[in-house]
Amino acid sequence: MADELDDLKAAFDAATPMPGPLKKRDNIALAEKNFADLQGSRSGARLTTKRGPMARLGQGVMTMFQTMTTKGALTASTALVAVAVLIMLPEDALKMPGGDVDLSQPELKVTPKPSVAEDERAEVDTAVTRSDDLDGARETRGRDNLVAAPVELQDEGAAASIGATRQSTEAESFAAGDAIAMEEPMMEAAPTLSQLVAPSDRAMIAPASPPTAKRLIVEQDRIAPLPESNTETFANEETSPLKVTADDPVSTFSIDVDTASYAVVRSSIMGGQLPPRDAVRIEEMLNYFPYAYPTPEGPHPFEPTITVTPTPWNQGTNLVHIGIQGTLPAVEDRPPLNLVFLIDTSGSMQDANKLPLLKQSFRLMLSELRPEDEVSIVTYAGSAGQVLEPTPAGERTTILAALDQLHAGGSTAGQAGLQQAYQVAEGMSDDGEVTRVILATDGDFNVGLHDPEALKDFIADKRESGTYLSVLGFGRGNLDDATMQALAQNGNGQASYIDTLSEARKVLVDQLTGALFPIANDVKIQVEFNPERIAEYRLIGYETRALNREDFNNDRVDAGDIGAGHTVTALYEVTPVGSSAIRTGPLRYGQHDDAETTVSRSDELGYFKLRYKHPGEPTSVLIEEPIYPEVSEGSDDVQFSIAMAGFGQLLRDGDYLGAWNWESAIALASTARGDDPFGYRAEAVNLMRLGQALDR
Numbered sequence: 001m002a003d004e005l006d007d008l009k010a011a012f013d014a015a016t017p018m019p020g021p022l023k024k025r026d027n028i029a030l031a032e033k034n035f036a037d038l039q040g041s042r043s044g045a046r047l048t049t050k051r052g053p054m055a056r057l058g059q060g061v062m063t064m065f066q067t068m069t070t071k072g073a074l075t076a077s078t079a080l081v082a083v084a085v086l087i088m089l090p091e092d093a094l095k096m097p098g099g100d101v102d103l104s105q106p107e108l109k110v111t112p113k114p115s116v117a118e119d120e121r122a123e124v125d126t127a128v129t130r131s132d133d134l135d136g137a138r139e140t141r142g143r144d145n146l147v148a149a150p151v152e153l154q155d156e157g158a159a160a161s162i163g164a165t166r167q168s169t170e171a172e173s174f175a176a177g178d179a180i181a182m183e184e185p186m187m188e189a190a191p192t193l194s195q196l197v198a199p200s201d202r203a204m205i206a207p208a209s210p211p212t213a214k215r216l217i218v219e220q221d222r223i224a225p226l227p228e229s230n231t232e233t234f235a236n237e238e239t240s241p242l243k244v245t246a247d248d249p250v251s252t253f254s255i256d257v258d259t260a261s262y263a264v265v266r267s268s269i270m271g272g273q274l275p276p277r278d279a280v281r282i283e284e285m286l287n288y289f290p291y292a293y294p295t296p297e298g299p300h301p302f303e304p305t306i307t308v309t310p311t312p313w314n315q316g317t318n319l320v321h322i323g324i325q326g327t328l329p330a331v332e333d334r335p336p337l338n339l340v341f342l343i344d345t346s347g348s349m350q351d352a353n354k355l356p357l358l359k360q361s362f363r364l365m366l367s368e369l370r371p372e373d374e375v376s377i378v379t380y381a382g383s384a385g386q387v388l389e390p391t392p393a394g395e396r397t398t399i400l401a402a403l404d405q406l407h408a409g410g411s412t413a414g415q416a417g418l419q420q421a422y423q424v425a426e427g428m429s430d431d432g433e434v435t436r437v438i439l440a441t442d443g444d445f446n447v448g449l450h451d452p453e454a455l456k457d458f459i460a461d462k463r464e465s466g467t468y469l470s471v472l473g474f475g476r477g478n479l480d481d482a483t484m485q486a487l488a489q490n491g492n493g494q495a496s497y498i499d500t501l502s503e504a505r506k507v508l509v510d511q512l513t514g515a516l517f518p519i520a521n522d523v524k525i526q527v528e529f530n531p532e533r534i535a536e537y538r539l540i541g542y543e544t545r546a547l548n549r550e551d552f553n554n555d556r557v558d559a560g561d562i563g564a565g566h567t568v569t570a571l572y573e574v575t576p577v578g579s580s581a582i583r584t585g586p587l588r589y590g591q592h593d594d595a596e597t598t599v600s601r602s603d604e605l606g607y608f609k610l611r612y613k614h615p616g617e618p619t620s621v622l623i624e625e626p627i628y629p630e631v632s633e634g635s636d637d638v639q640f641s642i643a644m645a646g647f648g649q650l651l652r653d654g655d656y657l658g659a660w661n662w663e664s665a666i667a668l669a670s671t672a673r674g675d676d677p678f679g680y681r682a683e684a685v686n687l688m689r690l691g692q693a694l695d696r
Contacts, residue, residue: 012347080409105390116178195477203420231478234264235485237543239652244584245531252552253525254283254545254559255324255568257514258471258488260481260497262288265651266683267476267499269690275651277575279481282541282648286569289644289680291637292566293325301519302326302562305629306608306627309634311573312668313660318631320527320572320605321638326519328565328696334517337373337436338390338428342421343406344441345381350408353499354475358440359403361472361504366400368512369393369398376424377402380417381410390428414441418458425467436516439487440472443480455483459490466616467676472507485544492521492561506678514563520612522559525570526552529606533629535582538656540645552611555620562612567640573656574605605629636674640681647688650695662692 017573041112243251261284266273274534307321341362349355371394377387388402421437429435459469471484479497488495494515496507507515524547529537551557562568575581606627611620633639646665649657666688673681 001373097499154599176659181575187617210586232276232279232476233480233482234276235482235544236278236281237546239544239654240539240543241540242538242583244535244536245529245534245669249531250526250528250540250549251572252547252549253539253542253570254522254547255523255525255562255570256283256542256545256560257287257562257566257568258284258485258495259288260484260495261285263497264473264476264479264481266687267497269687269694271476274691274694274696277652280418280648280651281544282645282652283545283570284541285644285648286541286571286641287567289640289684291323291325291567291569291641292675293323293637295325296327300621300623301612301614302609304608304623304625306625307634308605308629308631308640309638309642310631312642313649313657314573314581316579317573317575319642320574320627321634321641322525322568322570322572322608323564323637323641324568324581324610326514326562326564326566326568328513334434334513334564336430336433337369337516338425338430338433339369339373339375339516340421340425340428340435340437341375341377342417342437342439343377343379343387344414344417344439345379345406345408346411347381347409348442348478349381351475354442355406356500356619357501357504358472358474359406360501361498361508362403363400364501364505365508365512366393366396368509374428375399376428378417378421378424379406380414380420384416386420386421386424390424415458422462422467426465429467434517436468436493437467438472439469439470439482440474442475442478443473443484443582455486456490459487463490463492468492468518471495475498484504489560492518492558494563506680510678511565514566517564518561518615519564519566520562521615521617522557523562523568523610523612524552524557524559526609526611527572527606527627528609529574530602530604531577532602533577533578533605534574535579536584538573539574540571541648543568552609555613555618571642571645603628636672639672640669640674643672644684647684647691651691662688662695664691 024405087686153177258281261279261281264279265275265285268279293305294303305323305325307323309319309321311317311319343355343358351359366375371392373393374390375388376390376391377399379385379387387406388399391398393399418437418439421439423634425435425437463469469487470493471488471491473479473481473496476499484495487493494517496503498504498507504524526549545560547557547559575583604626608625610623612623613620634642643665646657646660650662650665666685667683669685669688673685676682
């Protein structure tokens, strides 16, 4: 066996040729020939869609931009590539007559060029269309959408732009914007970047003038205007001051059923920061939650319930808790509803928590409408337009198709939108029907009638026709809360802020009837405190709803409205006479009696009065009753509303809380959660815990 293996090995050795330089050369030549044949090309250049080194450079530029994900990386990479473009420009574009390169004063032949010629406009349109297609392709790969923006190589007399990229949530915002005006002079010496890049990639590049070789300036063109880091404005006033009963025994204010402030507070805290102080309106935090106050049994559409309870943050004072519960008629008894959705589609609405969330929110609302209700859609961005004619709510597919086609882009022509929405609403209204405009916006009325005072007059005139206005706020960063409040308060409507789809369901589904069907207009509250029993008092919240004493009996003065099933909560902190918690010292010369205090009523803390109008009626109705001094702990509803009042004061750095702190607020709210079917109160307790952590 061994001999056979030796013979086999010898045979292999004899068959293997010995290495040699000539044989090695021939083998290498044969391998190169075979490789070239397999590549489909011999001595000629391989086929390619890129024409020359500059075209390949342009393609590299675009590939690099597509992979960049941060603004800093984009800027740095753009600068490096532009330097490479500068280095590789033809020598004829840079050389002086003597042959030396001079970058300080390049000799360029410049011919004037119109801003955008007709053929160039066609090229822009084609570029936009191709850009949209490319963006869609990138989106399927999980990348950010990228839209062209100019990078300028600028000289003293000539400026030009080459393509760069910027992030955009919707490629349609570029298509909706105005075409980029090019008014720089044209240089004949050097080619443009769009000429250097393959035709298939030119769609990614904005039309540009050719660059000169002086210095590199990178600019990002804003296809849709982006907000500054924080341009938010909130409607609020300083905390209501402590008042001496003997000097000022009467407190008057308009009720408020808005809930926007609580949702803004939640949005801020969930975003990792405490809300701006002015964003906290305590009355809206109280009224965000549903309460089970006693339902009315008499002739009025609601009934007040007054409870006196100890103040948790001040041992020497009491809280006068006022709860109002509105009637909730059967759904089948409600009149037909005419809705005009006035939707802000300006460029600032492109964020995911703005227009996209708005569309989803209105989808939820449609399910609550009846077939005989009607819906119309008006949009505004640059100019107003009616997207959907009045359409029965039963034609859900038609309404949803109109919503789906909305895209953000352009400026905010708020005045034109409001005017057209009211015009459409007037055409839809009929006797016995309820007509309402629902404005959905981030509040950025930057074009047209944007002054809150001017808007008040405009909306006040329109509400007299019976068409009310409600406002839904979306997004953060440029939220104009002051304008939204002015619109809602003067439009006899409710202002809400929607930051999540759950909040949309709460406002537009669970509380739709209360938001859209009023049971009382111009609701005012006035409390007169008895100076024999109460030394001092202060109203907690309602700073923006304060009224003059004489306004209470004046039916021409506008006030808040209550919708079907709404609850309203108000709190006074009162200091009894003789309490150690009195903050003001006695007067040297005592008190002077007047007509309201000459009669002793030692058995009353004060007197409660409420005025309201039935919808459409010009004359108010009066409800009144005394406030008695019996002190009780109150129900879970009472205690939870007190905890929320303390929460709001903590967020506003309240001056009257003493040693009461976050732990105290959390403990009170936790023990008073009671029946919480939707989890709103549990969420509030969690927000308190987060607020405590952020406050540290």
